[in-house]
Amino acid sequence: MKFGIIVFPGTWSERDCYYALKNVLRQEVDYIWHKEADLSHYDCLILPGGFSYGDYLRPGAIARFSPVMTSLEAFASQGKLVIGICNGFQILCESGLLPGALLRNDHLEYRCQWVYLKAENNQSPFTIQCQNGQVLKIPISHYEGRYYADSATLAELEANKRVIFRYCTPAGEVTDAANPNGSLHNIAGITNKRGNVLGMMPHPERACEAILGSSDGNIIWESIIASIQRNT
Amino acid sequence: MYLARVYVTLKPTVNDPQGLTIKGALCNLGFTSVEDVRAGKYFELHLAETDFAKVEQQVTEMCCKLLANPVIENYRFEIEEVKV
Numbered sequence: 001m002k003f004g005i006i007v008f009p010g011t012w013s014e015r016d017c018y019y020a021l022k023n024v025l026r027q028e029v030d031y032i033w034h035k036e037a038d039l040s041h042y043d044c045l046i047l048p049g050g051f052s053y054g055d056y057l058r059p060g061a062i063a064r065f066s067p068v069m070t071s072l073e074a075f076a077s078q079g080k081l082v083i084g085i086c087n088g089f090q091i092l093c094e095s096g097l098l099p100g101a102l103l104r105n106d107h108l109e110y111r112c113q114w115v116y117l118k119a120e121n122n123q124s125p126f127t128i129q130c131q132n133g134q135v136l137k138i139p140i141s142h143y144e145g146r147y148y149a150d151s152a153t154l155a156e157l158e159a160n161k162r163v164i165f166r167y168c169t170p171a172g173e174v175t176d177a178a179n180p181n182g183s184l185h186n187i188a189g190i191t192n193k194r195g196n197v198l199g200m201m202p203h204p205e206r207a208c209e210a211i212l213g214s215s216d217g218n219i220i221w222e223s224i225i226a227s228i229q230r231n232t
Numbered sequence: 233m234y235l236a237r238v239y240v241t242l243k244p245t246v247n248d249p250q251g252l253t254i255k256g257a258l259c260n261l262g263f264t265s266v267e268d269v270r271a272g273k274y275f276e277l278h279l280a281e282t283d284f285a286k287v288e289q290q291v292t293e294m295c296c297k298l299l300a301n302p303v304i305e306n307y308r309f310e311i312e313e314v315k316v
Contacts, residue, residue, distance in 0.1 A: 057298070057299070061298060062298075065298075093303070099303075101301055101303045101304045103246065105249075106247065106249050107249070108250060108253060148246060148304060149303070150303075
């Protein structure tokens with residue numbers, strides 16, 4: 001099993017993802033420069049956080065045209081797993097692989113803080129190791145994380161259980177006070193229709209050891225590993 | 233040579249906290265007649281092209297592909313011939 005971490009100019013969270021997968025979860029993992037076209041060696045691709053192309057124009061708007069994205073689209077269309085974190089989520093929305101968009105936080109502040117996420121659907125390959133409704137403590141670090149989609153898209157996401165994570169209180173209540181950025185329906189993470197592409201604003205790779213404050217992010221990586229093992 | 237002026241604005245359904253903050257600042261400065269502010273983006277594109285129709289088609293394509301995100305934004309543009 002091999003993970004690939006895609007690196008654009010301006011990506012900054014690739015080393016944290018590498019550390020979590022290699023040192024904590026003992027997985028094989030490579031960095032993939034965004035000019036690469038051959039993704040055939042990988043079982044799961046990660047679009048990490050950062051500021052690809054300086055976030056110029058809109059976050060993710062320019063990265064989506066990098067050569068690797070054509071191959072990533074083909075990779076996803078085979079049903080293989082793709083996870084976009086923070087800027088990676090923004091890139092997936094810009095590319096149309098996920099619906100909606102991520103706008104500036106409603107309070108116009110950059111937020112770097114711990115949040116609590118409710119795992120809304122534990123049938124997803126990204127959450128099968130979670131109890132349904134389990135609360136995960138994972139940090140956010142973004143200025144443009146306010147999830148927006150039109151009402152028809154939101155209804156479709158909800159009806160098909162494509163909302164995977166919602167911002168909540170430590171007790172798991174989904175409230176306005178627990179929403180750190182004004183995301184509609186407190187959405188922190190969604191999947192595509194097929195369920196094999198996840199975008200999420202919080203950073204599971206930064207919650208990989210107790211000494212960091214939480215190791216809850218590992219449940220997501222462990223879910224991915226279990227899903228791949230189940231299908232091979 | 234043509235100059236295209238492109239205006240990208242948030243769709244009316246999209247909340248614009250930046251616009252609201254600017255509106256608050258304007259009201260604090262005494263401009264109390266300001267009822268609403270929506271912030272947007274403005275681009276000036278210089279195109280080495282001789283055919284107006286081609287410019288129009290290209291700028292439309294640029295807006296759809298990159299300059300605006302159709303999920304959240306609208307765009308419009310003006311095209312003007314400029315002497316080199």
